Amino acid sequence: MSTVAIIPARGGSKRIPRKNVKPFHGKPMLAYSIAAAKASGLFDRVVLSTDDDEIMVLARELGAEVPFTRPAKLADDHTTTVAVIQHAVQALQEAGEPVSMACCIYSTAPFVQPRYLREGLEILSTRPDKSYAFSVTTFSFPVQRAIRLDHAGCIDALYPQYRNTRSQDLDETYHDAGQFYWGRAEAWLRGDILFSAAALPVVLPRYLVQDIDTPEDWHRAELMYSALLQNGDIGA
Template identity: 80%
Template sequence: MTTIAIIPARGGSKRIPRKNVKAFHGRPMLAYSIAAAKASGLFDRVVVSTDDDEIMSLARAEGAEVPFVRPAALADDHTTTIAVIQHAIEALRAEGEPVELACCIYATAPFVQARYLQAGHAALLEHPTKSYAFSVTSFPFPVQRAIRLTEEGAVDALYPQYRNTRSQDLEEAYHDAGQFYWGRAEAWLRGDVIFSPASLPVVLPRYLVQDIDTLEDWRRAEYLYGALLAGGEIA
């Protein structure tokens, strides 16, 4: 079974310019995802999908492959992850690679761990009727008790029916951890919906999850990463 890691890393990030190559704790951000993929021992090839020359050079220096250039039409702010993975699978198959499993690993995921990549791989193999297995984590507060800000500058309950429900009586909710997405090649190519019963969860502890979309996110991630290093939680 040919198993490929695909790391999308376009050059045109807007909110944090050049964030895929920006130094994070002394290493380019992209290097963490490549290192975790290689450390897992699961992949026949670790491929970076990019449109950017600097990212290509960095990816190769870190031990990944860049066997194709991502088309400009798939490198804008509106391109979906599924479209990028579909293109990568099709490009690899066109060169003769019989891709059967493909794991999308985001380029800005410095907390991704080889052991959780391995858990996702095992879960997908154990459930042959499922299309995907991806990283999730729990919300730290009951989503049913969320509030919204009104146009008048006041607050209101987003879910009024739960105003008087004890938090311990509410169903725990989870969200996408934004690290990796295992999928069968045919599921990716069909465009099977990821957030659906076709998928399996790989539950991560909340302290290993941090979106990095803004400079505030970046700063928080650096503090968290430093604490995890000091505590021996990550290498």
């Protein structure tokens, strides 16, 4: 039975065009996820799922396999991660690859570290009752104290019941870090829900987490990466 990394990288990113191949700190963004997967030493195969010819060529140059083309119906803005990994696992199994564990690594995760990929597999392997293990991190501010603007442009509490609760008395909350998702092959194929009690957390420090969805995000991420590299916090 094999353990595979599956890196989704469609061609039609909207907010940052060609995000997967755009240079980030001197390398194509896609290079970081492929390098982390290979450096982890965990995977029998590192596979890219894409619908884009240019991304296919680049991925192979970077050392990933592209054994199939993702169908157009799984490459639009509404396609879920689970659907993409389902397709990839099915395609590999139909080609004779006996997949047991599949790790989705996002192609725009330059902060992903091999040590946390290893931790994810270890956590999931010790809990046969669970389907997934994926990267999370803490919110930097209590979400229970969130505010919003009402129809008149005035401030309103999102959770009024917590207006007078001290922040230290509120439960710590976490969010998806958007880096990787370990899953058993059968869980992906069943379509088990990721954000549920079927999943285990791999807790990352906040300084290794940054969404990259807008040009502002991109600029912030490059500044963060430069600082982490200089401080020796990025590596295996």
